[in-house]
Amino acid sequence: MVDTRERAGIGVAGEPAASTAIAMNGGEAVAYALRQIEPEVVAAYPITPQTLIIEKFAEYCADGVVRTEYINVESEHAALSACVGASAAGARAVTATAGPGLALMFEMLGVTSGMRLPIVMHLCTRALSAPLNILGDHSDAMAMRETGWVMISGSNPQEAYDLAIVAQIVAEHPDVMLPCATMIDGFMVTHAVERVDVLPDDVVREYVGEYEPEMSLLVPGSEATYGALDFRDYYFEHRRQQEAALYAAQSVVEDALQRFGEISGRDHHILEPYMMDDAEVALVMMGSAEGQVHAAVNAARAAGLKAGALRIRLFRPFPVAAVAEALSGVRVVGVMDRAIGLGSADNPLLADVKAALWSRSDRPLARGFVYGLGGRVVTQGQMNQAFDELRSALETGEVGTDPTYLGLREVQDETVLGEGTTA
Amino acid sequence: MTLKLRELSMLDDGFNPGHGLCAGCSESVIVRQVLTALENPPVVALATGCLEVSSTRFPDTAWKVPLIHSAFENAATSASGVEAAFKALVRKGRMADRPITFVVFGGDGATYDIGFQWLSGALERGHKFMYVCLNNEGYMNTGIQRSGATMLGAWTTTTPAGSVTPGKPQWRKDMTGIIAAHGIPYVAQAAVHHWKDLMTKVRKAEAADGPAFINVLAPCDRGWRYEPEDTMAISRLAVETALWPLYEVENGKYKLNGPRHKSLPIVDYLESQGRFRHLLRNGDPAVVEEIQGIVDLEWNRLREKCGLEPELSKNEAEAVTSAD
Numbered sequence: 001m002v003d004t005r006e007r008a009g010i011g012v013a014g015e016p017a018a019s020t021a022i023a024m025n026g027g028e029a030v031a032y033a034l035r036q037i038e039p040e041v042v043a044a045y046p047i048t049p050q051t052l053i054i055e056k057f058a059e060y061c062a063d064g065v066v067r068t069e070y071i072n073v074e075s076e077h078a079a080l081s082a083c084v085g086a087s088a089a090g091a092r093a094v095t096a097t098a099g100p101g102l103a104l105m106f107e108m109l110g111v112t113s114g115m116r117l118p119i120v121m122h123l124c125t126r127a128l129s130a131p132l133n134i135l136g137d138h139s140d141a142m143a144m145r146e147t148g149w150v151m152i153s154g155s156n157p158q159e160a161y162d163l164a165i166v167a168q169i170v171a172e173h174p175d176v177m178l179p180c181a182t183m184i185d186g187f188m189v190t191h192a193v194e195r196v197d198v199l200p201d202d203v204v205r206e207y208v209g210e211y212e213p214e215m216s217l218l219v220p221g222s223e224a225t226y227g228a229l230d231f232r233d234y235y236f237e238h239r240r241q242q243e244a245a246l247y248a249a250q251s252v253v254e255d256a257l258q259r260f261g262e263i264s265g266r267d268h269h270i271l272e273p274y275m276m277d278d279a280e281v282a283l284v285m286m287g288s289a290e291g292q293v294h295a296a297v298n299a300a301r302a303a304g305l306k307a308g309a310l311r312i313r314l315f316r317p318f319p320v321a322a323v324a325e326a327l328s329g330v331r332v333v334g335v336m337d338r339a340i341g342l343g344s345a346d347n348p349l350l351a352d353v354k355a356a357l358w359s360r361s362d363r364p365l366a367r368g369f370v371y372g373l374g375g376r377v378v379t380q381g382q383m384n385q386a387f388d389e390l391r392s393a394l395e396t397g398e399v400g401t402d403p404t405y406l407g408l409r410e411v412q413d414e415t416v417l418g419e420g421t422t423a
Numbered sequence: 424m425t426l427k428l429r430e431l432s433m434l435d436d437g438f439n440p441g442h443g444l445c446a447g448c449s450e451s452v453i454v455r456q457v458l459t460a461l462e463n464p465p466v467v468a469l470a471t472g473c474l475e476v477s478s479t480r481f482p483d484t485a486w487k488v489p490l491i492h493s494a495f496e497n498a499a500t501s502a503s504g505v506e507a508a509f510k511a512l513v514r515k516g517r518m519a520d521r522p523i524t525f526v527v528f529g530g531d532g533a534t535y536d537i538g539f540q541w542l543s544g545a546l547e548r549g550h551k552f553m554y555v556c557l558n559n560e561g562y563m564n565t566g567i568q569r570s571g572a573t574m575l576g577a578w579t580t581t582t583p584a585g586s587v588t589p590g591k592p593q594w595r596k597d598m599t600g601i602i603a604a605h606g607i608p609y610v611a612q613a614a615v616h617h618w619k620d621l622m623t624k625v626r627k628a629e630a631a632d633g634p635a636f637i638n639v640l641a642p643c644d645r646g647w648r649y650e651p652e653d654t655m656a657i658s659r660l661a662v663e664t665a666l667w668p669l670y671e672v673e674n675g676k677y678k679l680n681g682p683r684h685k686s687l688p689i690v691d692y693l694e695s696q697g698r699f700r701h702l703l704r705n706g707d708p709a710v711v712e713e714i715q716g717i718v719d720l721e722w723n724r725l726r727e728k729c730g731l732e733p734e735l736s737k738n739e740a741e742a743v744t745s746a747d
Contacts, residue, residue: 040511041504067514069507073500074544081497081541085468085504088491091512093504111493210517217466217489218509218518225484227469227492234481 016265019197026160026189027052029196030096030122030182033164035060036204039120040091043071043082047101048134049186050124054096076101080108080119087117088226090216092168095119098186099126102140106147112179113148114242115227118171118211119179121149122164125287125338126186127374135375136186138287138338141315142348148242150180150249151316155290157194160184162266165199166256168208173252178245183315185288187375192288203263247317270314271326275301279308281390282327284353285336286312289371289378293336296383305391312349323356332365332393333357334386337403338372347403365393368403382406426460426622434459435487442485443477447644447651449615449658450474450557454528456618457555458488460625463522466505467491470498470533473564474557496538498527499545502552524629525552531572532562534638535598546605546634553628553635556598559643567646571596574666575717576710577698579646584701589710594717602636603672609635611671611680615642616658620669620680627673640667648697657695664692665722670729677728685722685734689715 024032030053034042044054061070069086073079076097083093097105102123112119125141127133141151150170154163163182171180184190199207215224230238250270257268272290275297276282283293293309300307310326312319327333335354337347346354350368357363369386372378385406393399436458444451450473458465469475469492478485479492491501502525512518529538534556542554561579562568569579575594578584582591603610609631613621621639628635642657644650649657661667662681666689669681690711693699702710723733 038515040515040517041507043504043507067511069511069514071503071507071548073503074540074547078497078500078503078541078544081493081500082504082507084493084497085491085501086508087504088501089466089505089508089512090518091504091508093508107494108497115493217491217505218512218523219489220521222489223484223487225479225486225490225492228479228481228484229476230481 017199017203017263019199019264021195021197023193024157024196025052025191025193026157026184027124027191028056029157029161030164030184031056031060032196032198033161033204034094035066036199036201037092037165037168037208038066039068039094041069041071041083041086041093042095043073043079043086043093044095044097045073045076045079045101047076047098049126049136049190050096050098050101050122052190053122053124076104077108080105080112080121083119084108084112084115084117087119088115088216089218090211090213092211093119094121096122096124098124099134099140100129102144103128106143109144109147109149111227114238116177116242116245117179118177120164120167120171121179121181123181123183124186124190125183133374134186136188136288137373137375138183139373141183142339142341144181145316145348148178148246149316150176150178150246150253151183152180152253153183153286153313153315154189155288155311156189157192157196158266159268160189161196161198162260162264162268165204165208166253166260170249170253170256172211173249176245176249176252178242178249183287188288197264197266199264207260207263250314250317250319253314268313270319271322272311272313273326274309274311276308276310276326278306279330280306281332281334281387281394282308282310282330283334283336283383283386283390284310284312284323284327284349286315286349287338289336289338289383292378292380292383295380296387299380299384300387300391305387307387307390318352318356320356323353324360327357327364328360330364332367332390332399334367334369334390336369336371336386340370340373350403365397365399367393367399369406370403370408371406376407379407426619431459437465437486437488438478439485439487441483443480444473445645445651447654448473449641449643449654450559453555453557453615453621453639453641456615456621457526457625460622461524461526461629462626463524463629464488465524465526468498468501468505468525468527470527470529470538471495472530472533472557473559474528474530476564495533497541498529498533498538499542499552499554502527503545503548503550506550506552525550527552527554528557529554530564531556531558531560531598532570534558535571535596543605546602546607546636549633551633553625553637556636556638557641558638559641559646560595561643561646563643563646572598575714576702578701579698589702589707590698597721599636599638602638606675607634607636608632608674609671611637612667612669613637614640614658614662614667614669616655617662617669617681624671627671646698648700649695653695660687660692660695663687664689664718666692666718668722668725670725677725679725679729679731683731689718
């Protein structure tokens with residue numbers, strides 16, 4: 001086993017490689033990265049909005065551009081199951097899915113992390129049914145958040161590409177050996193065509209190296225048993241080891257992002273603060289709404305509010321201390337959830353942020369916002385409204401208990417749900 | 424290599440003593456027959472079930488061959504992934520090519536019911552692996568519940584023999600036929616007592632150019648309610664009553680491998696096991712007759728596929744005789 005630094009062969013030369021700019025959508029960007037990584041096995045089942053990834057990758061396979069075994073499975077559960085077999089066999093295994101597909105995988109999400117298999121998944125975040133909705137929100141990712149995967153969130157096609165590469169070495173790091181998911185917003189990232197700076201193939205291959213597992217089913221003479229039964233005498237310890245490995249992933253992600261910065265010149269961190277140095281109010285968010293949030297920060301600043309924003313890139317393990325540190329000095333924090341934690345004390349991201357702040361004696365007021373469910377258009381106006389609320393909380397010292405639903409029409413209005421359907 | 428019992432008994436099959444399967448369980452016998460018959464080193468995938476929980480309890484394992492279990496329904500897909508990984512690793516020059524046989528063991532629950540889609544998908548994709556169904560006709564690991572393989576009239580804990588329903592109300596699924604309909608190169612039905620037939624089938628499955636499936640009847644003394652020492656006799660009865668004919672479908676061609684004639688009535692089989700006792704004790708001839716009728720029908724359908732004349736049931740034969 002080698003350290004990521006050695007495996008990437010970087011930190012020696014130190015000069016970023018020359019990138020090529022290509023206009024492509026987020027799905028194609030992931031597929032482009034996969035072509036460069038050339039995993040031994042890709043197993044996937046088509047689901048909107050992930051199809052852009054697997055269709056493009058299928059073309060690479062059909063043209064012999066990659067030597068990957070591409071398994072067109074009959075369901076998402078099988079997609080991850082096949083990856084489990086392939087990964088235990090010593091192969092690099094990758095899948096991609098979205099929304100209901102992730103829900104169908106659910107059993108295998110925990111199996112994958114519990115078996116400590118470094119499978120990479122590209123999650124094109126999508127609303128969960130019912131009602132059926134193919135568009136982007138974070139309901140699926142939030143349902144996955146306690147299944148033991150490292151989860152890294154991107155906000156645009158460039159990050160879809162970058163994180164697809166970074167995820168590979170995070171998962172396989174000997175201190176981690178856990179599956180890693182990248183989260184890119186369905187349609188808003190997967191289908192958005194933007195400039196993507198891609199690295200030369202050899203630079204990517206040097207960065208990811210080859211997966212060299214300590215053991216595998218296919219090592220000649222192997223007597224390994226994978227997926228053994230644990231009872232009350234071992235399960236607890238194995239679960240604890242798994243948890244420790246997941247927390248250890250934070251520094252591995254930090255390190256991998258730094259090394260990636262060295263080869264690409266792109267400076268990614270586990271958190272992305274914006275105008276936070278003197279911020280008194282801040283919005284914490286994740287995913288593709290970053291542009292609207294930053295525009296609203298600028299507008300609020302122009303109106304005299306010391307506003308800032310903090311984007312979460314590393315969602316699992318949740319970087320508790322780093323989030324608390326990033327928010328130090330903030331007096332009112334707003335947390336943007338693109339999912340509802342049905343029946344929970346708080347929506348998912350708000351709950352994490354509050355927990356991160358709890359140990360601080362000078363903890364700020366915290367207010368929840370829900371936005372963009374089921375692909376509801378996210379606007380700067382919504383974010384302006386959020387900052388207006390944070391400003392009034394700053395002035396009054398009151399934040400209330402219920403979240404604000406940005407962009408939601410009042411359900412009492414018959415025109416929203418149709419005649420005869422109002423409560 | 425020919426199958427000589429004296430030589431086979433000297434081979435290390437890779438499945439060790441010390442596992443926790445019940446006394447009288449047929450599964451370890453089947454597993455050892457399969458592993459012994461293989462010409463290539465195997466990689467084994469297991470579905471969750473009796474065999475898996477009884478042989479892989481951490482930190483021990485009964486297996487001296489590489490093995491993977493991940494969930495109940497997806498053992499065929501595990502094998503898909505391993506097989507695909509091997510192909511890609513060889514193609515990329517990261518591993519030398521060598522003969523390996525990918526073997527899956529799944530119970531009837533994992534095969535007929537919860538894992539049917541996973542198995543069907545893997546067969547359709549054409550991965551080269553051998554799937555062995557350890558068919559004990561129920562969810563024995565969870566406490567003898569009915570499955571799609573359970574016999575009509577059988578008592579199970581979810582089809583108890585009550586005053587209204589006499590055990591399981593439905594006939595079993597024809598899984599071997601369903602798998603044969605996938606058009607894979609080799610499909611067979613086998614039984615634990617007939618080791619030579621079973622092992623010959625394993626050899627053919629291993630040599631097949633694509634996926635292969637062997638459905639092995641796996642009598643379960645706990646679930647079927649008989650004495651542990653009777654396992655082989657019960658298996659033999661299932662074949663002799665034509666309830667479980669031994670046959671194979673090789674590249675689409677059906678062939679009977681076991682007895683060509685039905686030598687015993689189904690009631691002999693039913694009488695051998697406590698799970699059918701209520702049918703006989705309470706005098707439910709309708710169910711017994713229904714079972715016999717279906718066995719006769721399926722037997723003749725199979726004979727027809729094998730190019731053999733239909734065989735008359737006892738009643739039909741008597742009717743013909745009296746008409747003479």
